[in-house]
Amino acid sequence: MKRQNILxxxxxxxxxxxxxxxxxxxxRNLALCARRVDKLDALKAEIAESNPNVTVSVRQLDVNDHDQVFEVFNAFExxxxxLDRVIVNAGMGKGASLGTGYFExxxxxxxxxxxxAIAQCEAALAIFRKQNHGHLVTISSMSAVRGFRRALTVYAATKAAVTSLTEGIRIDLLDTPIKATTIHPGFIRSEINEKVKKVPFIVDTETGCKAILKAIEKEGANYYVPVWPWAIMCRLMRYAPLRMLAKMS
Structure with missing residues (x-):
């Protein structure tokens, strides 16, 4: 089925x-939220100019305000x-090696x-269960496959947790019309990694997002994107020695 209303x-x-x-x-109609509502308003105006028949609703949301997550999702509904699809995408990549003074x-x-992410999944699934349909999408990462060092240590651990969380949700939703998909992007240029100079296999944001959307539409369990080389790399990474992983981060 076509998922017309997407958050x-x-x-x-x-x-x-x-x-x-x-x-x-x-x-597709869109429900868009983030902390920087001025950016959302600019995006809404841009979409209105190029796609005037699309409905776009925007609301300010700090996903760390968990009560607000439920309020905003319900308001979008x-x-x-x-809501046909909710994409749990908000995230960050701050951090450093543990024990070096960067606990906060x-x-x-x-x-x-x-x-x-748990709050977002709770809010989305409460709506989906009520309407008895919907597609939950969580944005994980290739780093979820193994542990990584330095700034990626905690980041990779959180993404592994998101992957496991979504699998548990999928088990819970067996034999229901509600679907849950996990996307594991490889290196895609975006604001979170714009300062990183040398990254293997990195693609521009639009190329990466086209691969993400193509995978989302399949509504399966887990996807590693772009398919080349990450569908293969995910298998190699599971057995790679630690020294090889150290060179990747």
């Missing part, structure tokens, strides 16, 4: 921003009449990427 968190920049533009070009940054990443 995207973290839509003011990066993957969320570009996914919104691509969905608008397909004629009222705005659009129902590591904690912030852990809360934003995992605890707040």
């Amino acid at each position: 995207i968190t973290g839509a003011s920049s990066g993957l969320g921003y570009t996914m919104a533009k691509l969905y608008a070009a397909q004629g 009222q705005d659009l009449g129902h 940054a590591n904690k912030q990443t852990a809360i934003t990427n995992f605890v707040s």
Whole structure:
């Protein structure tokens, strides 16, 4: 079935921003939220100019305000009449090697990427269960496959947790009309990694997001995107020695 009304968190920049533009070009209606509402308003205006028949609702949301997550998701449901798909995309990548004095940054990443993902999944699934249909999409990462060092240590752990969380949700939803998909992006250029100079196999944001949307539409369990080389790399990474992983991060 076509998922017409799509909610995207973290839509003011990066993957969320570009996914919104691509969905608008397909004629999908959008519920967009992020902390920077000025960016959302600018995106809404841009979409209105190029795709005037698309309905776009925007609301400010800090996903770490968990009560607000439920309020905003429910408000979006009222705005659009129902929600067909929710993409849990908001996240961050602050942090450093543990024991080096950056606990607060590591904690912030852990809360934003995992605890707040739980809040978003709870809010989305409450709506889906009530209407007895819907598609939950969580944006994980290739780093979920193995542990990583330095700034990626906690980040990778949170993404592994998101992958496991979504699998548990899938088990819980067996034999229901509600679907749950996990997307594991490889290296896609976005705001979260714009300062990183040398990254293997990196693609631009639009190319990466087109691969993400193609995978989402299949509504299966787990996807590693872009398919080349990450569908193969995910298998190699599971057995790679630690010294090889150290060279990747």
